Amino acid sequence: MxxxxxxxxxxxxxxxxxxxxxxxxxxxxxxxxxxxxxxxxxxxxxxxxxxxxxxxxxxxxxxxxxxxxxxxxxxxxxxxxxxxxxxxxxxxxxxxxxxxxxxxxxxxxxxxxxxxxxxxxxxxxxxxxxxxxxxxxxxxxxxxxxxxxxxxxxxxxxxxxxxxxxxxxxxxxxxxxxxxxSESAARLQEMIKKKQPSESKRKKPRKRENEIGCRRSMRLLKVEPSGFSLPATTVKPAVVVDEHPLLPPGPLDMTPENQNDDDEHFKGFLQIWADVTKTSSSSTGKELPSILSYKANLNDMAINEDTVHKVTRGSVSSIALHPSETRTLVAAGAKSGQIGLWDLTQHPKQDGVYVFQPHTQPVSCLYFSPVNPAHILSLSYDGTLRCGDFSRAVFEEVYRDERSSFSSFDFLEENGSTLIVGHWDGSMSLVDSRTPGTSEKLGSSMSKIRTIHVHPVHRQYFITAGLRDVHIYDARHLKPRGNQPLISSAEHTKSIASAYFSPLTGNRVVTTCADCKLRIFNSSCMSSQIPLVTTIRHNTITGRWLTRFQAVWDPKQEDCAIVGSMAHPRRVEIFHETGRQVHSFFGEDYLASVCSINAMHPTRYILAGGNSSGKVHVFMKSESC
Structure with a gap:
């Protein structure tokens, strides 16, 4: 230091x-x-x-x-x-x-x-x-x-x-x-340990004896101002009104709803329908036109203001063209049970339309008789099958079943004497039109039948479309119960709207399914199954307000089918069995809605389509009148 x-x-x-x-x-x-x-x-x-x-x-x-x-x-x-x-x-x-x-x-x-x-x-x-x-x-x-x-x-x-x-x-x-x-922690610990006091229920106030209650209307209490009670009113029992009452059995007079039935014009109208006959024989033996000539004739078909008119009240559920080659006569069945007849040769066109009410529920199937074109047969959901006779101006009752609902029918015989009727519950009936009231109820393996169609050549076979199955039966082996199909197809994934044989040979079957596909099967050989030929993508989702699409064959062309379309602009399309599109009918200003139900004339180039408002659109060649 x-x-x-x-x-x-x-x-x-x-x-x-x-x-x-x-x-x-x-x-x-x-x-x-x-x-x-x-x-x-x-x-x-x-x-x-x-x-x-x-x-x-x-x-x-x-x-x-x-x-x-x-x-x-x-x-x-x-x-x-x-x-x-x-x-x-x-x-x-x-x-x-x-x-x-x-x-x-x-x-x-x-x-x-x-x-x-x-x-x-x-x-x-x-x-x-x-x-x-x-x-x-x-x-x-x-x-x-x-x-x-x-x-x-x-x-x-x-x-x-x-x-x-x-x-x-x-x-x-x-x-x-x-x-x-430390004191604060101790106090906080005591506060946590203490239970929260239970919510005290609100005590209802005691009602005083002399307390005046809420003021109420003496009129609602049914008390007179003087204090005397009014006499009790007798309540009448509610009357249940049937929304779709059945018409009385037996023949019904052919009385138009839109025009007077006493004038001479209506009698002349009935006379025209009674006199027209089919002048050409069946075209089974005729040769099919080539696809080129067929397309050329389709291109000549047009629509105008005079070929569009409202025929029925409500949506069109079925349509048929009279086979006459001299006059253009269209019949349309509606969901309201009406049947409208339209003669396009009448001018003005309002004078050529007459509406009748032979049913109370939708008319799902409509055919002219193959023997007598003056007879038109109609089938309805109300369980009745009637035949309109224009010569006598009546609707005869052919078959009636109040406990069941009918969906479709077809002629088993070429003369139209025997009919096969499909029911919504999956059963079937054999009906003889010559003896009204006689029928034979038959069972099937289906839970529901939408359409039924007979083979054009081998008429003992008929095809039915149900929920997801297509069955082909042999009418010679039918019995009251336990009928099994001859052929069954399970190609469909959703409900089927229709199934029809091709019109001339029956070698093809076209089906319309809710899975947005049109399927064509080969039915030339009636074996254990019918092979699938073509699948056509097509929008079939119409919703609840439009009638479901049903693809049908052109009677003149064996290999072409007609179906409505949801595409814009609105149109009606024709497809070949190979799947390619042959033609589309456009209406420009005259076809602005969806034509769900369509039918083609058996011999002439005339197409009629009905929409969901009761209008009928007709495409025809210029020389067709």
Whole structure:
């Protein structure tokens, strides 16, 4: 150590020795039989080593005895206000003797444990100790006149930094004690443990005896103002009105609903329908026209204002063209049960339309008799099958079943004497038109029948379309129950709207399915199954307000089928059995709706289509009248 530091060390050492001696003397006063000299010698040795490393005189250059007191005090305060770095503290502790280091560490741990156990007591004790250490620190600045006994405590041997740190710990402990965190935590724990009080039910107020209730209408209470009650009114039982009442059995007069039946014009109209006959024989033996000539004739067909007219009230559910080659006569069946007859040769066109009501529910099937074209047969959901005779102006009843609903029919015989009728519940009936009222009920393996159609050549076979199955039966093996189909096809994934044989040979079958596909099958060989030939993508989703599409064959062309379309602009399309489109009928300003039901004339190039508002659209060649 340099010689310049000897004098300050001796001066500081003398002060420390005096303080330690005073402390030891004070502590030893209460101890009996103890000598002061051995204790003094031990303490002086320890304190001398502690004072060898002062915190502020390491960089002191001038003689501190020559400096004024105020300057020394200012210098000491400035140095003590700065907190030494951790590295300096560790280095300073490394130079301390083991006894002093152990004493300081023990004091630290004692204060920390005391502050955690009891905030109140520790804060009080630490505050006293801090005051004592502050007095001791001020005594080191050279003020010999102050009372040196105020800084004598058990921590008098600590350095100023340790005393400052203990002071901060005591202040922090006092601050946390003032927050009363333990008390707040205890109160919060008690609040959590307490159960929430149950909601008290609202007590209903007691009704006073003389309390006046709510004012009510005497008219609703049926009480006169005088207080007398009115006589009880007799309630009449509700009369259930049948929405679709059945017409009386037997023949019905052919009475038009839209015109007067007493005028001469209506009688002349009936006479025209009764006199027209089919002038050409069946075209079974004729050769089919080529596809090129067929397309050329279709291109010549057109529609105009005179060939569009509203014929029925409500949606058209069936349509038929009279086979006459001299006059153009169209019959349309409606969902309202009406049958409309339209003679396109009449001008104005309103005079050529007559509407009749032979049924009360939709007319699902309509055919002219193959033997007598003056007879038109109609089948309805109401369970009746009637024949309209224009020569006698009546609708004869051919078959009636009030417990069942009919869906479709066809002629088993070429002369039209025997008919096969399909029911919605999946059963069938054989009907002889020559003896009205006689029929034979037959069972089937189907749960529902939508359409039924007879093979044009081998008339013992007929095809039925149901929910998802197409069955072909042999009429020669029918029995009242347990009839199994000769051929069954399961190619369809959704409900089937129709299935028809090709008109001339019956070698093809076209079906319309709700899965937006038209399918054509090969029925030339009646074996265990009919192979699929072509699948045509076609939109068949008409919704609930439009009549479902039914693809039908052109009677003149064996390999072409006609079907309505949902495409824009509205049209009627014709497809070849190979799947390619042959022709589309556009109406420009005259065909602005969907024609769901269509029919082609058996010998002439005339197409009639009906929509869901009762209108009939007719496409024809210019020379056809």
């Amino acid at each position: 340099s010689g310049s530091l000897v004098a300050p060390e001796d001066w500081v050492g003398s002060r420390q020795r005096f303080q330690v001696e005073a402390n030891e003397y004070k502590e030893n006063q209460s101890i009996t039989d103890a000598s002061l000299r051995p204790i003094q010698t031990t303490v002086l040795g320890k304190t001398a080593k502690v004072c060898l490393v002062p915190f502020s005189l390491s960089n002191y250059k001038s003689d501190p005895l020559k400096c004024p007191k105020s300057l020394l005090q200012k210098k000491c305060n400035k140095v003590t206000s700065k907190k030494p770095k951790k590295t300096g503290i560790k280095k300073w502790r490394r130079n301390l003797p083991p006894e002093v280091e152990a004493m300081s560490f023990k004091a630290e741990s004692t204060l920390q444990i005391a502050s955690l156990d009891d905030h109140t007591e520790s804060s009080k004790q630490l505050s006293d100790k801090a005051m004592l250490s502050a007095d001791a620190e001020s005594s080191q600045d050279g003020d010999s006149d102050e009372d040196t006994t105020s800084g004598l405590d058990e921590f008098s041997g600590l350095s100023p930094y340790e005393r400052k740190r203990l002071k901060n710990i005591s202040e922090n402990a006092k601050f946390f004690a003032s927050l009363q965190l």
